Amino acid sequence: MKQAMVIITAFVARFLQRFRLPSSKRVLVHEILWIQILSAGIVGAFAIGALYWGGQWVLQDNYSRWALQWTEELNELGSPLYLSDDSEALLRLESFVKRYPEIGRVAYFRPDGAPLFSIDGDAKLEPPGRLSESMLEEARALVGSDQPYLLQSSILNPRQFEIMAPVWTESLADDGLFAFDPAVALTESKTELIGFVGMHLDFIIFHDRLLANIKVAIMILLVLLTAFALYGRRVLRRALASISDLQDPIQELARGNLKVKFEPAEHREISDIVEALETTATALSERDAMLMELANHDNLTGLFNRRRFMEELNVELANIAVHEHSSALFFIDLDQFKYVNDTCGHHAGDRLIRKVADELIRSVSENDIVARFGGDEFVILHCGTDERSVRDMAESILSNMRRLAHVEDERVFHIHCSIGVTMIDRAKANPDEIIAEADIACREAKSAGRNRMQFFEKSSHFVERASSDVGWMNRLRNAVDADSFELRFQPINQIDSGATKHHEVLLRLRGDDGKLLSPDAFLPSAVRFGLMSEIDLWAIRHSAEAYAEYVEESPQLRLSINLSANAFESDNLSEYVASVFAEHGVPANRIIFEITESLAVRRPRHVELQIDALREMGCKLALDDFGTGYSSFSYLQKLHFDFIKIDGSFVHDILNNPVDQKMIKLIAEVGREANMQTVAEYVQDAESLELLGELGVDLAQGFFVGRPTRRPLYKSTPISLSSRRNRRTWQN
Amino acid sequence: MQSLAQVPVVFSQVFNYQDHGLITETSRGVSALPPLDAHLAAWKKLDPTLARVGLIVGAGHESLRTEAEIAAQNHGVELRIQEAGSDQETLYHFKRIIHEIDGFWLFPDNRILSPRVLTEILQQANRRHVPVAVSNEAMLQLGAAISVSTIPSDIAATIVQVLERIRAGEIDTVPPMTQLSEVRVLTNDALMKPEVAAGTAESGGKGGSQ
Numbered sequence: 001m002k003q004a005m006v007i008i009t010a011f012v013a014r015f016l017q018r019f020r021l022p023s024s025k026r027v028l029v030h031e032i033l034w035i036q037i038l039s040a041g042i043v044g045a046f047a048i049g050a051l052y053w054g055g056q057w058v059l060q061d062n063y064s065r066w067a068l069q070w071t072e073e074l075n076e077l078g079s080p081l082y083l084s085d086d087s088e089a090l091l092r093l094e095s096f097v098k099r100y101p102e103i104g105r106v107a108y109f110r111p112d113g114a115p116l117f118s119i120d121g122d123a124k125l126e127p128p129g130r131l132s133e134s135m136l137e138e139a140r141a142l143v144g145s146d147q148p149y150l151l152q153s154s155i156l157n158p159r160q161f162e163i164m165a166p167v168w169t170e171s172l173a174d175d176g177l178f179a180f181d182p183a184v185a186l187t188e189s190k191t192e193l194i195g196f197v198g199m200h201l202d203f204i205i206f207h208d209r210l211l212a213n214i215k216v217a218i219m220i221l222l223v224l225l226t227a228f229a230l231y232g233r234r235v236l237r238r239a240l241a242s243i244s245d246l247q248d249p250i251q252e253l254a255r256g257n258l259k260v261k262f263e264p265a266e267h268r269e270i271s272d273i274v275e276a277l278e279t280t281a282t283a284l285s286e287r288d289a290m291l292m293e294l295a296n297h298d299n300l301t302g303l304f305n306r307r308r309f310m311e312e313l314n315v316e317l318a319n320i321a322v323h324e325h326s327s328a329l330f331f332i333d334l335d336q337f338k339y340v341n342d343t344c345g346h347h348a349g350d351r352l353i354r355k356v357a358d359e360l361i362r363s364v365s366e367n368d369i370v371a372r373f374g375g376d377e378f379v380i381l382h383c384g385t386d387e388r389s390v391r392d393m394a395e396s397i398l399s400n401m402r403r404l405a406h407v408e409d410e411r412v413f414h415i416h417c418s419i420g421v422t423m424i425d426r427a428k429a430n431p432d433e434i435i436a437e438a439d440i441a442c443r444e445a446k447s448a449g450r451n452r453m454q455f456f457e458k459s460s461h462f463v464e465r466a467s468s469d470v471g472w473m474n475r476l477r478n479a480v481d482a483d484s485f486e487l488r489f490q491p492i493n494q495i496d497s498g499a500t501k502h503h504e505v506l507l508r509l510r511g512d513d514g515k516l517l518s519p520d521a522f523l524p525s526a527v528r529f530g531l532m533s534e535i536d537l538w539a540i541r542h543s544a545e546a547y548a549e550y551v552e553e554s555p556q557l558r559l560s561i562n563l564s565a566n567a568f569e570s571d572n573l574s575e576y577v578a579s580v581f582a583e584h585g586v587p588a589n590r591i592i593f594e595i596t597e598s599l600a601v602r603r604p605r606h607v608e609l610q611i612d613a614l615r616e617m618g619c620k621l622a623l624d625d626f627g628t629g630y631s632s633f634s635y636l637q638k639l640h641f642d643f644i645k646i647d648g649s650f651v652h653d654i655l656n657n658p659v660d661q662k663m664i665k666l667i668a669e670v671g672r673e674a675n676m677q678t679v680a681e682y683v684q685d686a687e688s689l690e691l692l693g694e695l696g697v698d699l700a701q702g703f704f705v706g707r708p709t710r711r712p713l714y715k716s717t718p719i720s721l722s723s724r725r726n727r728r729t730w731q732n
Numbered sequence: 733m734q735s736l737a738q739v740p741v742v743f744s745q746v747f748n749y750q751d752h753g754l755i756t757e758t759s760r761g762v763s764a765l766p767p768l769d770a771h772l773a774a775w776k777k778l779d780p781t782l783a784r785v786g787l788i789v790g791a792g793h794e795s796l797r798t799e800a801e802i803a804a805q806n807h808g809v810e811l812r813i814q815e816a817g818s819d820q821e822t823l824y825h826f827k828r829i830i831h832e833i834d835g836f837w838l839f840p841d842n843r844i845l846s847p848r849v850l851t852e853i854l855q856q857a858n859r860r861h862v863p864v865a866v867s868n869e870a871m872l873q874l875g876a877a878i879s880v881s882t883i884p885s886d887i888a889a890t891i892v893q894v895l896e897r898i899r900a901g902e903i904d905t906v907p908p909m910t911q912l913s914e915v916r917v918l919t920n921d922a923l924m925k926p927e928v929a930a931g932t933a934e935s936g937g938k939g940g941s942q
Contacts, residue, residue, distance in 0.1 A: 082820040169818035170846030189846050194818075 005039070012038045028243070029236045037229050044221045048214060055210045063153075063161060063203050066102070070163065070199060078167035080108055080117075081195040090119075097121050104160075104200035111193045112136075125200060131164075139166045139196055161201040168193045242270040250277065258285035298372040299606075300350055301357035306530050309371035309379055313431045316383055317424070324426055328390040330380035331420040331438035332360070332397070335450045337376035340415070344408040352406050352415060359404055363397045374527075379438070387423060387455070394419050394453035402451070416451035418442050423455075432473055472525035475509075480534050485509055486516065487542055488708035491715065492560070492679055492701040495693040498716040502558035502592060504701065505543045506708050507535070527566065536567035540577060543591075544584040550712055551590075557712060560592040560622060571606060574613030581617075588618035592643065596624050615640075622679070626667065644671045646697070648682030655687055661695060668696035686718055740898040742891050747840050750792045755908045760898065762890050764882075765839070765867050766915040768796070769803040771880040774917045775835065775865050776807045778878060784810045785865075786833040788822050790844045791815060795909070800837070819846035826853050836864045838876065850874065858923060869918050877923040879916075886914035 012035055070077070076096070079089040097103045097119050105125050107118035113131035131139070135150075142148040142165070149165040170189045237244075242265040252260040258281050265271045296308035304312065316327055334356060341349035353376065360370050360378055369381040382393060397419060406413045420442025428434055437456040445454035479485050489503040507523075508516040526532045543561045551557045567573055581588055593614055615621060622643035627650055646667055650660045664680065671678040680692045683702030692700055705717050743754050744762035754761060765771070776782050787800060797813055804811035812833060814825040822844045826836070836857055854875035857864045863877030872879050890912050897906050 076824070078820065079824055082818050083824065084815075084817050084821065167820070169820050170848060171819060172842035172845050172847070172850075194820075 008039055008042055009035060012042070029233060029240055032236055032240075033229060033232050036232060037225055040225060040228065041221075044225070048217055048221065051217060052210070052214050055214070056207075059159075059203065059206055059210060062206075063159065063201070066201070066203075070103075070201075077106060077197050077199070078165075078195070081167045081197070082169060093119050101205055102201050102203050104202045105198075107198045107200075109196040109198065111195055113196070116195065128198070131196065135164060136196075139164055140193065142166050143168045143193055144170075144191055159203040159207050161199075161203075163199040163201065165197055166193055167195050167197055242267055246270070246273065246277070253277065253281055253284075258282075258288060301354055301372050303357050303361075303378075304369060304371035306371065306373050309369065309373070309381070310431055312369050312371075313381060313434065316381060317429060317431060319383075320424060320426055321429070325384050326386060327424045328382045328385050328387075329422050329424060329434050329438045330378075330382065330390075330394065330397070331373075331422075331435070331442040332378040332380065333418050333420075333442050333446065334376035335416045335418060335446070336413075337415065340406070340408065340413050344411075348408040351408070352413070355404065355406055356401070356415065356417075359400055360397065363400050364393070374530075379435070390421055390423070391453070391455075394421055398451065398453060418445040418450045419453035420445055421453060421455050436473070472522060473531070476522060476526050476531050476535070479509055480531065480538055483538075483542070485535070485538060485542070486710075487539075487546055488516075488710065489546075489559075489712040490701060490708040491706035491713065492699050493705045493717045495689065495697060495700050495717075496719065498719045500706075500714045500716070501699055502560055503712045504560040504594070505539065505546070505562070507539055507562075508708075523564075527564070530566075532564050532566035536562075536564055537576060541580050544580045544586045547586045547590065548584040554712060554714065558590045558592065559712075560594055562594045562624065565596070565607075568607045568610050571610075573610045574617065577614060577619070578617060589620070592620040592622050594622040594624040594645065597626050623676075627663065641676055643677050643679050643699070645679045645681055645701075648702075651680045651682045651688060651692070651702070652684075654691055661691070664692065664697060665695040668698075671698075672696065689717065740895075740903060742894050742898070744887055744891055748790070748792070748843060749909070751843075758903065760894055760903065760906050761909045762887060762894060763909050763911050765796075765912075766880050766882045767911045767913065768799045769806060770913075770915045771837075771865070771867070772800075772803040772807050772809060774880050774915055775878055776809065778917070778919060779835070779863070782809060782834050784812065784833045785835045785837050786812045786814070786826070786829040787837045787839065788814045788816050788825050788829075788844065789839050790841045791817065793839075793841070796839070816844045819844055819849040823849045823852055826856070830856060830860055830862060833862060835877075836862055838864050838866045838871070840867055863923060869916075872918060872920045875920075875923065877920050879918045881916050881918070882912050883914045883916050886912050 015038075076092070080093065083089045093106060097106055098121070101122060103121045105118055105120045105128070107128040108116040109128075109131055110116055113133075113136045115128045115130060118128050138150060142150070149163055152162045152164075153160065168191050170191050172189055245263055245265075249260045249262050260281060262274045262278055265274050296304060298305045313329070319325075320327060334352075337349065337352065340352055353372070356376075356378070357370070357372065360380065364370055364380055364382070367383050369383075371379050371381075373379050380397075382390060385393075398417065401415065401417045404415060406415055420438045420440065422434055422437035422441060424434055441454045441456040445452050448454065486508045488506045488508055490506055491500045491503050493500050507519050509522050511517045511521075523532070523535075526535050539561060540563075543559050547557060547559055578588075580586070581591070595611070611621065620642040621640075622645055623641045624645045625647045626644045627647045644667060646664055650663055650667075654660050654664065668678045677698040678696075679699040679701055680697045681701050683689050683692065683700040683704050685704050688702075689700055689704060700717070706713065706715055738758065741756075741759035742762060743749065743759065745764050746752065746754060746761065747764045749755065749761050749764075772785075785804065787797075789797065800813070801811055803809075812829050814829065816822040816825055826849075830836070836853070838853070851874070854864060857877075858875050864871075864875065865878045865880060866872075866876040867879065867881050868876075869879045869881055890910055894906055894910050897903070
């Protein structure tokens with residue numbers, strides 16, 4: 001029964017799917033109710049069907065029984081044929097027929113089959129005719145039998161029956177009761193046929209009663225279903241109220257309100273859902289807070305990052321505009337930080353940075369805002385102050401820094417700093433300019449000998465410089481917004497075959513004089529003003545566009561794109577790359593990303609994750625400027641790069657510098673063992689190219705190989721005979 | 733019988749003698765049945781509560797009916813007599829009187845009895861606990877409750893008696909049917925009422941003669 005219910009419910013559900021409304025218009029209560037009603041209706045229909053067919057079957061069975069029962073009344077029924085006084089018999093028969101409305105007629109026939117008389121019930125029947133010979137013969141054959149009747153029902157109307165029975169008298173043998181032997185006496189007797197009696201039975205009345213009852217049952221079922229629907233709707237609404245109550249809080253949660261409250265539920269299932277939702281909201285809230293923390297803070301020191309600091313600066317500028325007080329911005333750059341990094345490694349540098357951050361926090365008041373601007377640069381926003389207080393504070397910081405001793409590898413480092421300060425008043429509204437002024441002042445302090453502070457002064461030189469720097473910032477911002485950067489493509493050729501392997505994408509900016517500016521001219525400003533990550537993303541997008549544009553004419557096209565450390569500040573770099581590639585139909589395995597050695601070696605966790613994601617996409621990775629950083633050869637195996645780009649400083653004087661030759665040879669060998677192809681940059685002539693081939697370098701890039709061009713060009717370089725001897729096939 | 737017209741004849745064991753023309757100037761009969769008074773006396777003795785008895789008999793037994801009525805009157809029993817012309821009619825009337833009697837007196841009139849009707853009467857009587865009295869011990873097997881039958885020696889003695897009277901020239905004074913004088917009573921205790929069954933005994937009794 002349970003399985004039948006499951007099947008019925010599933011059938012009903014599939015049936016309902018045809019009439020499924022859009023999800024926005026579907027009401028759970030109604031659906032449950034419809035399923036219940038339809039199931040009940042189907043079960044009810046089955047029940048009524050069973051009632052009808054069962055009733056029919058029972059009636060049919062009873063018809064036969066009743067018909068047979070009346071045959072047992074044949075003694076009574078046949079009485080008009082044998083009674084001496086038949087008046088009483090006729091009266092009895094008439095009342096008998098009237099008592100049973102299903103009796104349509106009782107008819108009597110002579111032994112020859114001629115009709116004698118009949119008693120009719122309510123049915124209007126044709127007068128009985130003479131019995132047919134076949135009927136006579138059949139009926140006569142029944143005389144003396146155990147079942148002396150013929151029972152016929154109509155196929156067309158199974159509720160009607162015809163019964164025909166002979167009526168006969170019997171007598172024992174003369175004086176048979178005297179020498180009485182039961183075994184003999186009961187078998188020897190004389191019979192005499194005295195006539196026939198026939199009955200017409202019609203049970204239509206029972207059938208009509210059954211139908212009437214079924215109609216009543218249907219009506220009752222409909223009334224019950226309607227009542228069930230109305231009551232059930234109410235009950236269901238109440239039962240599902242706890243689900244409905246979740247609607248508003250969930251919508252609030254979807255709108256981002258993580259502090260939404262959920263009402264406790266009465267049902268265990270809903271309680272579980274509520275608990276899950278509260279846990280989710282809490283987790284989302286915590287994650288939001290963490291993301292906000294990450295978005296606003298520097299991972300290493302916990303201080304505000306550049307982005308967050310700029311927001312605070314803008315808020316302070318608004319305060320100054322209202323309250324007309326003065327504030328100051330300190331730009332602090334550590335002196336000789338690179339020395340510690342280079343000497344003791346980047347982990348030591350990180351520890352130093354943290355130490356300095358802690359020291360700066362101790363040096364300022366609670367209202368001041370300290371941020372790490374990047375690398376070894378810090379900024380402090382000192383609110384509501386004057387020049388004298390600023391100077392005192394700067395001297396305090398300098399003094400604290402002078403006392404700061406950092407111990408690494410049993411060595412003590414005294415790290416000083418240079419501080420640039422600019423005052424902020426109502427006249428200044430541009431935060432970038434304020435930063436630039438403080439930065440300029442800091443550089444002036446460094447120029448003046450470091451370990452000191454310098455107020456920003458509007459001398460002509462520094463104004464010009466400030467203007468220049470701020471001008472670069474604006475220019476770069478505009479270049480990004482207006483797509484003013486230009487791309488150039490420089491080939492990188494296989495030394496042994498001379499064939500172009502791939503092209504490096506180079507960024508250019510057109511200067512005021514119309515000449516193209518190299519990245520050296522503007523990238524430092526881009527880094528300083530926090531535009532580098534945007535430029536990186538711009539370069540990726542436009543490189544992908546270029547690929548889509550040129551791949552048709554150069555199906556073997558491959559591009560190598562530079563990524564700065566700033567590009568990895570975003571956790572979504574790989575997703576961005578994937579979406580851009582998908583948008584322009586760029587196969588990931590046709591792109592190489594160049595990452596500087598310093599970033600690769602420092603390899604903070606978030607950078608490593610992004611690099612792994614790019615690799616998983618299918619992109620290749622190249623280690624740029626190898627040899628200039630502080631990595632050892634042991635790192636090469638750990639880094640899992642596809643290419644090592646030997647810094648140009650080793651190639652520049654290769655013909656004359658045996659140390660450079662050794663170095664390059666060593667790098668080439670290590671790269672070969674580590675399954676990485678080596679690329680030599682800044683190849684200027686054929687001799688250098690040939691020598692690089694002899695040393696085992698795989699690829700070459702430089703003016704001799706090919707200059708940067710607007711579109712990727714393929715031009716072979718002379719094949720180095722010596723490199724042929726060292727040639728090894730690389731699978732691409 | 734016609735060939736024996738001048739020879740005095742005594743017949744016995746013929747119930748429907750009138751149908752066969754057995755009573756002539758020179759023939760006399762001995763009753764086939766035990767004396768009805770003795771029959772009823774024995775029945776009444778066995779079942780003192782007997783009050784209403786039903787009897788169905790065919791046509792032509794007026795003397796028998798009279799004898800039965802006298803016997804019933806003698807023993808304080810109400811007799812319901814119905815005449816029937818066939819076994820069907822016998823059953824028809826039986827069904828109507830069964831509810832009004834305490835016992836049924838089954839006379840061996842073969843004209844109005846058939847095996848089917850006999851069986852039906854005995855079954856219905858048993859269902860309603862109405863004892864059936866018969867004149868044949870073999871009927872006890874079929875469901876009769878009490879048998880009051882003739883005794884062969886009594887039949888023989890009565891026949892001899894009639895023969896002697898005829899020989900003595902007294903044929904004219906001999907009634908057409910001479911009654912027997914003795915009866916033999918047997919019961920089917922399973923069908924008798926419990927209190928009656930406890931007091932049942934084989935008994936004989938002198939009955940009156942017509």
